[in-house]
Amino acid sequence: MRFTKVQGLGNDFVLVNGFEQELDLDRFPELAVKICDRHFGVGADGLVPLLPSRTADVNMRIYNSDGSEAEMCGNVIRCAAKYLFEHDLVKKKKIRVETLAGIRIPELIIENGQVTLVRVDMGEPRLERADIPMLGAPGRVVDEELEIDGTAYRITAVSMGNPHCIIFVPDVEAVSPSRLGPRFETHPAFPRKTNVEFVQVLNRSEVNMKVWERGAGITMACGTGACATGVASALNGYTGRLVTVHLSTGALLIEWAGDNHVYMTGPAEEVFSGVYPF
Numbered sequence: 001m002r003f004t005k006v007q008g009l010g011n012d013f014v015l016v017n018g019f020e021q022e023l024d025l026d027r028f029p030e031l032a033v034k035i036c037d038r039h040f041g042v043g044a045d046g047l048v049p050l051l052p053s054r055t056a057d058v059n060m061r062i063y064n065s066d067g068s069e070a071e072m073c074g075n076v077i078r079c080a081a082k083y084l085f086e087h088d089l090v091k092k093k094k095i096r097v098e099t100l101a102g103i104r105i106p107e108l109i110i111e112n113g114q115v116t117l118v119r120v121d122m123g124e125p126r127l128e129r130a131d132i133p134m135l136g137a138p139g140r141v142v143d144e145e146l147e148i149d150g151t152a153y154r155i156t157a158v159s160m161g162n163p164h165c166i167i168f169v170p171d172v173e174a175v176s177p178s179r180l181g182p183r184f185e186t187h188p189a190f191p192r193k194t195n196v197e198f199v200q201v202l203n204r205s206e207v208n209m210k211v212w213e214r215g216a217g218i219t220m221a222c223g224t225g226a227c228a229t230g231v232a233s234a235l236n237g238y239t240g241r242l243v244t245v246h247l248s249t250g251a252l253l254i255e256w257a258g259d260n261h262v263y264m265t266g267p268a269e270e271v272f273s274g275v276y277p278f
């Protein structure tokens, strides 16, 4: 199977071109675990087949490194758009991508003939508890108490097609996502589990973020997580609706615009291509 390794702010993926080779998706959960292994495989946070679509330019599926399937991924959609354009598979600056979360639209920013950044229309955030999904009474989950191991945390929950639980902290460097992350991810309040973002507000337009991802654990960045963080920061009144989300590997610009869509701008890089014996 031919593949291309890509990364967005160090959140890395094995992309598989399903336009030019036949793929058996039934085997992808098992393949994701093997190929994402950093010692025995290619090494990645996820496996992402790109397939022909009846309703869009491409159908993108996302398998986490534990084999579970996610509805959406912000970092890989930027990488996929750049890959499709540069490999002449979709020669458009605005590409319609079908995902399990719906159609998302990345737009390539090209300077001097090079794709420098990708800006993605990530659609509308979903804020109703049942849409996260989260158990409990109807309404939004904003600055709500959630107890873990006897400690009460204040959480805000946002779905960007996939679930996110945001916890604002005074100092993100003092947080250990590997200790707390799994406790939030598998909390019974989240029936489909959740991604977890720890966020420190720096000022009205900047935050620092660390992430624990559902199905992948600690990753260097999370695009949908940055979008959910931008929305949560505005909902809590900590920032305006244009927020730079800093990660240890760089930053994503998040705008929750007047049309209620969230726009994410950030980099995308191809790393190498290869053949996996599958």
Ligand SMILES: N[C@@H](CCC[C@H](N)C(=O)O)C(=O)O
Pocket (backbone or CB within 6 Å): 011, 062, 064, 069, 070, 071, 072, 073, 074, 075, 076, 162, 163, 195, 213, 214, 215, 216, 219, 221, 222, 223, 224, 225
């Ligand atoms: N890293 C991604 C999100 C990947 C999916 C996530 N782990 C989930 O299960 O929802 C991003 O950049 O958004």
